[in-house]
Amino acid sequence: MTGALETALRGGRGAGRKLLVPYVTGGLDGAWLDVVRAVADAGADAVEIGIPFSDPVMDGPVIQLASERALERAATPSSIFTSLREGDIGVPLAVMTYYNICFHMGHERFADSLREAGVAAAILPDLPLEEVGPWAEVADRVGIETVMLAAPTAPDDRLPRVCERARGFVYAVGLLGVTGERDELASSATVIASRLKAVTGKPVLVGVGISTPRQAVEACEVADGVVVGSALVRRLLDGEGPTGAAKLVESFRSALDAG
């Protein structure tokens, strides 16, 4: 059965939209839930919620700092789930965190907590194909979509297996490196997107290094959509709040809609 996230993304794609998924660090400040609502209202197709982890090895300085701040404010998976349950966001949600948060809580409890919080999907960037089995089995049963990452380093025979296991969408890692803003869109972004589009009908979204509306448009010449993380979180760290977040997401939305 296709989950809520994949259904929404396929629906958006079917309607001719390019897909936009902003990332917000859960518990970052007192207004983070308002930020999630604001970006949803500003045209996001889904929102990615980061559950902060002490050792985020796939993240660059901006999201590292946001994670540290959220942890200093005593954000926990439980406090974030509680907020989301009451959040009434209006678009599908995916949490992004590291596997130890899920492993420590226990697969069953983590999956149940996500479902109860109204979260559709989970992204665990340190849980590759070879290790995802035990979690994915529980997630499938509970109805949580497990988004898989696909990297430029993957040989051709690996990509179909990654896509096969992916639920919700396939997260195309746009470049060799950690999350963060870059001046130019890496050429690897459209290459990995087109390699993925050739082997899957699932939505393919490019993330890592999508910093500007222009880069998003460029990536979407091939991809179905983009994930925007550090560019948004940097503004939140600068105190721009829900208004600034909405403004940024609107600028991505209108650029993508204009093509």
Add this chain to the structure above:
Amino acid sequence: MALTDPTPEGRFGDFGGRFIPETLVPACQQLEHAFREAWADRAFRNELDDLLRDYAGRPSPLTECRRLSAELGVRLLLKREDLNHTGSHKINNVLGQALLAKRMRKTRLVAETGAGQHGVATATAAALLGMDCAVYMGEVDMHRQELNVFRMRLLGSEVRSAVTGSRTLKDAINEAMRDWVATVESTHYCLGSVMGPHPYPWMVRTLHEVLGREAREQCAALLAKDGGDGVPDVVTACVGGGSNAIGIFSGFADTRAELVGVEPAGGAAVGRGVPGVVHGSKSYLLQDEWGQVQEAQSISAGLDYPGVGPEHSYLSAIGRARYEAVDDREVIDAFALLSRTEGIIPALEPAHALAWIVRDRASLAGKTVLLNLSGRGDKDVAQMMDLLG
């Protein structure tokens, strides 16, 4: 083979595995393949053996401590890894990995370091083989191990400070992994302990088995004179990630010798941790109720780590090794004791293992104990001068 090999998935029992970003999976697979191939290649093994002998100074001696043995009532033997080039056991692993990196046509090494010993060893190998090298080191550690920072720079390596989290070894590993994610095509991550994603725990152990093999033969020769079985009653070593301990344990795992790893009280992952996943593998880990990794607290930068190599978790779980913890005060006393009684200034890391022997000397009375003296204390002298005056 005295210790068992991991499963094809890199598991030692429930521990180990390959929990890494998708970007790095092909690199770890290639590394595993390349290492298996190199290890089966006589020419590669000869080249490494030659370097270990002619450059690193192997074999390292076995020293019987006469005055300290008399004082403790324990027959104490030291495997002298402190006498290797660069001053610790780390060179065994690094020469192997650097040769392998060359064979894989990588031009650059990246490494993490705590006390600086692994960083100095990696910088040394990079200089020897003409490779670029960047070493990540926690900001806190850069202050307490200034001399090693200078050494690495002198050897031509770049030293980059890790300024997040606890600003120690854990954070240096995070930064090294982030570097590797971005540079994986040209760069080999020269990981310094028996931790990280498969194949590292197994590969690094394999490269340190040389010290266990030597110690086994040396003990046999020394102890056979007494008519026994040539095996010490107890084999002990300090454990942070646990590479020197695995090296010495590997020589005695199939004997009657009791294996004892000694952790710092403030970083006792086996002693106080629960299973968790960080830095690529599942192992005992100090963490809070939500799975956030806790910061370790130790006088020794080399052991200041909240996790432990997965094979140690396995050896503990199956009861083949046991793990003790000592506090900073006991370590400082042991550091001074070995210096005063034997004329050997140990690194703070192996001083942990000695501290355990001193504390448990009553139960060890009359036994023969082999301690892996994994490094020398030159790097710690300035820090101890501040503490001891």
